[in-house]
Amino acid sequence: MPFISDTASAIKSRFGFHNRSSSSESVSLLSVRNTPDLLGKSAVRENPGHFTASASAIRSISEWDEDLTESTGAAPQSSQSFEFHEDPSFWKDHNVQVIIRIRPLSSSEISVQGNSKCIKQESCQTITWTGHPESRFTFDLVADEHVSQENLFKVAGLPMVENCMGGYNSCMFAYGQTGSGKTHTMLGDIEGGTRRHSVNCGMTPRVFEHLFTRIQKEKDIRKDEKLRFTCKCSFLEIYNEQILDLLDPSSTNLQIREDMKKGVYVENLKEMEVTSARDVIQLLIQGAANRKVAATNMNHASSRSHSVFTCIIESKWESQAVTHHRFARLNLVDLAGSERQKSSGAEGERLKEATNINKSLSTLGLVIMNLVNISNGKSLHVPYRDSKLTFLLQDSLGGNAKTTIIANISPSNCCSLETLSTLKFAQRAKFIKNNAVVNEDASGDVVAMRLQIQQLKKEVSRLRGLVNGRTENLDNDSLASSVPASPGPLKWEGLHGSFSPLASDKRMSQKKDYEVALVGAFKRERENEAALQALTAESQAAMQLAKQREDEIQSLKMRLRFREAGIKRLEAVASGKMSAEAHLSQEKEEYLKEIEVLRAQVNRNQEVTRFALENLRLKEEIRRHAYLIFKILHFAL
Known part of the structure; x- marks a missing residue:
């Protein structure tokens, strides 16, 4: 395609082919950005189809x-070149x-x-x-x-x-x-x-x-x-x-x-x-x-x-x-x-284009500036909606x-x-x-467990009725997954209602099967209840940990205010607006307040809650392993 070849030659000439580094944005596939201006509008009109990215x-x-x-x-x-290495732990704290x-x-x-x-x-x-x-x-x-x-x-x-x-x-x-x-x-x-x-x-x-x-x-x-x-x-x-x-x-x-x-x-x-x-x-x-x-x-x-x-x-x-x-x-x-726009020659669409780029990037800078001020304790509005870019990326910024x-x-x-x-x-x-x-x-986790527990309770109730002889008609389809198939209907003999020996043995066998199914249902119910309790305890511990983290942030902000107040007092002492005795007296009071803040922080140590949460998880894991070992030994015997 000769037109593309000419285009490539023109682009090479425009961007400096000789010794041009590929690190520059100008030489990557999507960064050949000024091609229409380079070739001229007449070339575009004469060959509009050739500009498609074939x-x-x-x-x-x-x-x-x-x-x-x-x-x-x-x-x-x-x-000079400097070596660097990736830090796997960076994103844990940042x-x-x-x-x-x-x-x-x-x-x-x-x-x-x-x-x-x-x-x-x-x-x-x-x-x-x-x-x-x-x-x-x-x-x-x-x-x-x-x-x-x-x-x-x-x-x-x-x-x-x-x-x-x-x-x-x-x-x-x-x-x-x-x-x-x-x-x-x-x-x-x-x-x-x-x-x-x-x-x-x-x-x-x-x-x-x-x-x-x-x-x-x-x-x-x-x-x-x-x-x-x-x-x-x-x-x-x-x-x-x-x-x-x-x-x-x-x-x-x-x-x-x-x-x-x-x-x-x-x-x-x-x-x-x-x-x-x-x-x-x-x-x-x-x-x-x-x-x-x-x-x-x-x-x-x-x-x-x-x-x-x-x-x-x-x-x-x-x-x-x-x-x-x-x-x-x-x-x-x-x-x-992000470069400054040279408006001297900008007209029409180019001027509008430059204005919108400046607006978008200026809003991005303002959003970042306000977010930094907020992190320093100031209360400011963050203008995410002033630009399509910042509105779309507001989760990524703050x-x-x-x-x-x-x-x-x-x-x-x-x-x-x-x-x-x-x-x-x-x-x-x-x-x-x-x-x-x-x-x-995780909103559906507790609901699913509770629903499963209710189903197991219904299953247990029906099995109890079968074992005690109070249920005559059994829905085989509903219990097919958990109860063995019945050996067949019991047959009566004689006017006095006595069972034949064969029928009696079948009934005893059926009763044992129901008892085994009942024990299994009880076991599944206990396991689900234990899992639900563990999940609830873990959720409560996580909420407590989050609250403690918030308290720690507030504590750090308070200590920061103490430090800022101390700096201002030192500046006042240096300028002669405050005596050294008054500064030392106020500093003593601030230190006492800070000690109280630190004491409260120690009392609600996050590590204790974190260890408690880890303890709950380990207990649950031990319980599962013990049950697995029990099953292995049971089948081995």
Whole structure:
């Protein structure tokens, strides 16, 4: 297809083919964002069909992306590389992770300014902006240009899959200016993602490859529990504050709704069930094709819109005659470029586009700022509904989710101000407090057990009547699962109603069978009652533990207020507004109050409740093992 070949050549020329790093967003499959402007409107009018994302076009651009990756070694890099290792315990104590990812310098940047950079990395967690004045930042991880997609996935993507498998909502979104590597980080070479171990594969295909591997392993381990998984995916973009369905281009301007059960969702958004990573890759490619068509017809490219790929993961299993239901929502977000808009030449649609991007990202920044202030004890309104993006992602920002923010930055001096802005945004995001909980439907557990107990009691009552001879007619169908079949009706002989010896033996045998069934019913009733009691005790202990955690938070806030008051008094003493004696007197009172707070906290120690809860679980496990051993010995004898 000569037109595609010409297009690829033009794109190579536009973005600097020589020594261009694949870490840049500009060279990944979905980040060739300015193609219509590059080729000119006349070319679009003459060849509208060629802009659709045909398979050959995708392969062409993907192969070009790989060529670019191989050519990155030509650009000399003088920066030091820092090793980092994944921390398996991080998500036990945190609900928000902030990562900085630095892309390599491009060939055009090197030709203009050499290898000079506006940032200096000091460790795998610390980075300094070298402008005036210098600013030093600390994050959970700083990934330099030498960090591969695979290593980043081990730190950011792999734990996210484990969180989803455990029933936690999870979100990963990439933030940064256009060309900083957001789309390369999130998607990378998605066509190559269909081949295992593709070097340029982004977080999204890697996440789903690992997810379906984990699902299969879990199914193999828990065969006895009849474990079942379903995964449904949707793909949307937010452009000019309108939501478009990328899996169904005919659905435009979709509306966000809020429901007590479903939470926040997009009405009439198409969901596709997937069973493998390959299915997900096909949806990503389909969405990419629809975005390219939209770029031709509506004159906007991927950098001018936010994209959100969502997967709902549901699992069901059976345990002790009770069905459990667990679900998790996974959001993978590629945000629009955060750079300042140059309004001097913006007109019409471009001006409207820039305004809406600024509104959306400004609202995101305001939401994060207010969430940080709330975590510091202030009472503020969080304007989630001021933007479609923040409304849709409100669970991921200060809500029920574990969230990873990857802030992509350019090290170039020409992007110095944008890099500083991104670092400040990421620094604020570090202080967001999410409240992630396991999404498991346990409301039906107690009800199911009580219903089963009632059925067993009815069964016991009927069996008692049979043993005592008060029930003559027996519904064989209703007892077929628990009572052996009757040997047949008893026959009377003679006028005096005496039984024949054979009939008497049959009746005795039948009575013994009923007694055995009765004993079994009693045993099942006791087991269910014990399980119900254990579940109730565990639920009460969990509620008590939650209350104690809330009390501890309040205690910490009170101690923090004591400290702030002490700092203010010291400032007053330093300025001469308060005497040292008055300060010491008030400080003594504050310490006495703090001692009382700590004493109360010790009295309601969470560890005691946690150990009590673990004790209940261990007792229940011992009871089950003892019963199992009894059955084994019984059958052995």
